[in-house]
Amino acid sequence: MSLPIIDILPYLEDDRSTDNEAQRREVAAKIHNACVDYGFFYLNISSYVDPQEPEELIALARQFFSLPQEEKDKISLRNEDQARGYARLKENVTNGKADNHEGIDWYRPVKNPDKTKPLWGENQWPTVPTFREKYERWVNKMKILGVIVMRAMADGLSMTSEEREDLSCQVDDSFWVMRAIGYPPLPNDHDGFSCGAHKDYGCLTFLYTDPTPAALQVFTHKVDVGSDVSGLPAEQGSQPGSWINANPIPGCVICNIGEMWEIWTNGLYKSTLHRVVHRSMNYSDIRIPFFFEPNFNAHVKPLAAALRIQADKPNPDGKEYKPVVYGDFLLNKVGNNFSDGKEKY
Numbered sequence: 001m002s003l004p005i006i007d008i009l010p011y012l013e014d015d016r017s018t019d020n021e022a023q024r025r026e027v028a029a030k031i032h033n034a035c036v037d038y039g040f041f042y043l044n045i046s047s048y049v050d051p052q053e054p055e056e057l058i059a060l061a062r063q064f065f066s067l068p069q070e071e072k073d074k075i076s077l078r079n080e081d082q083a084r085g086y087a088r089l090k091e092n093v094t095n096g097k098a099d100n101h102e103g104i105d106w107y108r109p110v111k112n113p114d115k116t117k118p119l120w121g122e123n124q125w126p127t128v129p130t131f132r133e134k135y136e137r138w139v140n141k142m143k144i145l146g147v148i149v150m151r152a153m154a155d156g157l158s159m160t161s162e163e164r165e166d167l168s169c170q171v172d173d174s175f176w177v178m179r180a181i182g183y184p185p186l187p188n189d190h191d192g193f194s195c196g197a198h199k200d201y202g203c204l205t206f207l208y209t210d211p212t213p214a215a216l217q218v219f220t221h222k223v224d225v226g227s228d229v230s231g232l233p234a235e236q237g238s239q240p241g242s243w244i245n246a247n248p249i250p251g252c253v254i255c256n257i258g259e260m261w262e263i264w265t266n267g268l269y270k271s272t273l274h275r276v277v278h279r280s281m282n283y284s285d286i287r288i289p290f291f292f293e294p295n296f297n298a299h300v301k302p303l304a305a306a307l308r309i310q311a312d313k314p315n316p317d318g319k320e321y322k323p324v325v326y327g328d329f330l331l332n333k334v335g336n337n338f339s340d341g342k343e344k345y
Ligand SMILES: O=C(O)CCC(=O)C(=O)O
Pocket: 179, 181, 195, 200, 207, 209, 215, 216, 274, 276, 287, 289
């Protein structure tokens, strides 16, 4: 069983011929179905980026992670707002357990930075030559891709042009996050995870990775797919379903939706649990997710278009989704992610 593969090409083209319209409708429908069924899909972006470009980013991150610890600590997030910068191995915590990874996070720059305020500091960059310019170029491309995929998703929900405009105003100044992660292999007798099961909290994640297989695992509610993952703790509580591997596919990023999409669609699209287990190899697995998020002050609430769909087919779990301001939701989340918890704020 593999997640759907969707080529974004028709949404990149400027021509609005009848052919292109039909292709766009097909892409929008595929994304809609993937979001209802899995909350995850492969997005083929080979006509949007040169495949060499993300490979260079992986090589640059590998170069940084192989530096001596004290070099890496020079850009520690502890110098800044506790979020922007380098986090050592096991400094990040998911579900109360230390993750077996190190990483660097960069967020959308803010006006009047103040590192005493959560998330409001400045980004820190490795001195590895060309690192910053190449990552910044990728961030710009992924931001544009985010807007393009949002347009396709609005079409997939049959939104009116006014509704589309209203949604695009919630993401036109995305409070994005770029992350480079290094996962050293888990020791064979280790019962934990490289990154514990979690949902992403924002809007859209575009994940590019080195070719290491069997690292990212995705939880699917479908019970009729044989799980290709065994011998690990359940982590999903009592929910029925299976964990499946999401191996990298050349030319694609792995795309998943975060909790904001769950609210926008009143639970029609589910933000999906995923986790990383990297073992049995003798090298670090390098992975570079980009998180396309709503604006910091976006008011996120169930969209009329999703409620129209649900009028025919109500949300089976009957849960009521409450509106949130994205920035407030984010501040609450990041406070929970590091070893010393909320106290640092
Ligand atoms: O490294 C991966 O494959 C996934 C990382 C991830 O889920 C995250 O950073 O939110």
